[in-house]
Structures are given as C-alpha cells and as structure tokens.
Amino acid sequence: MRAEEKGGRVLRDEEFGAYVAARRPHLFRSAWLLCGDSHRAEDLVQETLAKLYVAWPRVSRLDTVDAYVRRMLVNGHIDEGRRPWRRERPTAEPPDSPSPGLGAEEDDDLWAALRALPAGQRRVVVLRHYWGLSIEETAADLNVGTGTVKSQTSAALASLRRILSPELAGTSTTHDDPGENR
Template sequence: MRRNEAEFAAFVAARRPHLRRVAYALCGDWHQAEDLVQTALAKLYVAWPRIHKAGAEEAYARQVIVRANIDESRRPWRRERACAEQHDRPVAADISVEDRSELVAALQQLTPMQRRAVVLRHWLDLSVEQTAAELGVSTGTVKAHTSRGLANLHSALNVDASALRRTR
C-alpha cells in the first residue's frame, strides 16, 4: 500500500503543474482549473492501482479533467466564481508574454468544444482518434471543431492561414 501511495505522490509532484495548465487552457480560469485538477487527482487516487498497472495515469487524469470541465459547463448554476485571479509563475517560452496572452484570450473566444478540440489536438498533440475518445465524440466531430476552432483563432489573432501552412 505504501508503495502505491509513494508512486501516486511522485506522479502528482511531477505532473500537477502540467495538468493545471491543461485545465486552464480548457476553462480559462485558474481557480476552476485547480478544481478540475483536484477532481482528477481524487479520482485517479481511487483508481491508482488499476490505472498505474496499465500505465495510463496521464491519459486518465486528462480524461477526467476534460469530462469534469464538460460537466461544469452543463451546470452553470453550480459554478463558483472567485473574486481574485491567481496567476501561475511565468513559463519560459519561445513567444513573448504579449503573444501568449493574446493566444490565451483568443482561445477563450472559441466555443467550449472548439477550445477542447484545439487544446487536445494541437497543444497536447493527441491524434484525432485519441481526442475523439477523450471527448466522447466521433472523429468527424473532432475534425470539424478543430478546423473551425483554428480558423477562428487565425481570425482572432489576425494570422494569415496560408502563411502558417508555408512555415510548416
């Protein structure tokens, strides 16, 4: 039993910041992101022996975060609003703070499903099939929402989509 707890604690210490950033990208609120991660970790703890044996800890936690976010968006009257916004420590990145802030703001303008599809596909680099499985939708739905979401991001960021394709 102690070994499972030690392995779980090590996983949480290593992956919690990443899971929190994933949750923030999905919901756009640091407090709600923390709640989503806490929900995911509580469910992961209960299922730890089975999930750890299969080596699917990260995928399980991500799936709980995505589904908890979906549940939360379906029950807006149950949401709590924080009065002060909490910020993470700055992360070293190749883009400027202004560009990163603009990107996060543009992500929040997408519909929830478009935002989920874009974050899972392009930020977490999941395949269409993996994204469909995590969202519980068909691959065609993932492709449609990803395409629309990227088009909306390009518009919001004033990015020429043809220029983007040439740089890839």
C-alpha cells in the same frame, strides 16, 4: 496498522506522489486552457487528482495512465460546465494570474483567443495541440466522431488565426506560387 498494510499504502502513496509531482504542472496547464481561470483550473485538477487517488491501484496498472487522467480532466470540465452556477458569467473579469510558461501579454492574448472559441472547439484544440493527441484519440476522449474533431479543429484554427494574427488571416496556407493569386 500491520506491516504489510503500511508497506502497501506507503508504496501506493509514493507512486501516486511521484506521478502527481511529474504531471501536475501539465494537468494544471491543460485545465487552465480548458476553463481560462486559474482558480477554476486549480479546482478541476484537485478534483481530478482526488478521484485518481481513489482509483490509483487500478489505474496505475494501465499502460495509458496519462490518457485515463486526461479523460478524467476533460470529463470533469464538461461536468462542471453543466452545473447551474457555472453558467453565470461576470461582465468584467479581473485578470487571473499568468499561466505557467507564458508571459502576461501572451497569456492574455491566448486566453482571449481561446475564450472566443465555442467550448467544443476549445476542447479539441487543447487535446490536439496541447496534449498532442491524434484525431482518433481526441475523438475517443470527447466521445465524438473523427469528422467532428476534424471540422472543429479546422474551424477553431481558422478562428485562432484570425484573432491572433489578423494580418495572416487572409493569406493562403498552401505552398502555391505567389504570382498565381494576382
């Protein structure tokens, strides 16, 4: 291998390796929130990173590398759901290993609540509240309108509120005078 080829490839590999080392835990957590299974999440991240490596010379010059990778991850999840063997669901699931950053009980509660959401609402919640994207960014990533993002976010948060905090589900989220509703 010539020196300039070796130097360029080494630099590319170092830059890519640094990006992966810094962002992989976040990508795994996002994938886990999307699909709810640590093994499928690992596969999704691995497939995304393999595709990213091929496109790295072009992608690394972008100002929005994270946005590009996030879109790859979400699209990979959508594509995976279209495959016939992914439509099969077991009737009883053994518990997965806990997700990073949560205890086992919170992990189970969070996934049970997310699993209760339709896939579209789950994607919106992950992009809006885990990635912290704006309504417009979420709409662009999912290729839907901003109204769809707003309505799905509202419906998803109401469902999550009912599931995770049933005692708060009937209370108002506005700052009204508590005596007005009596």
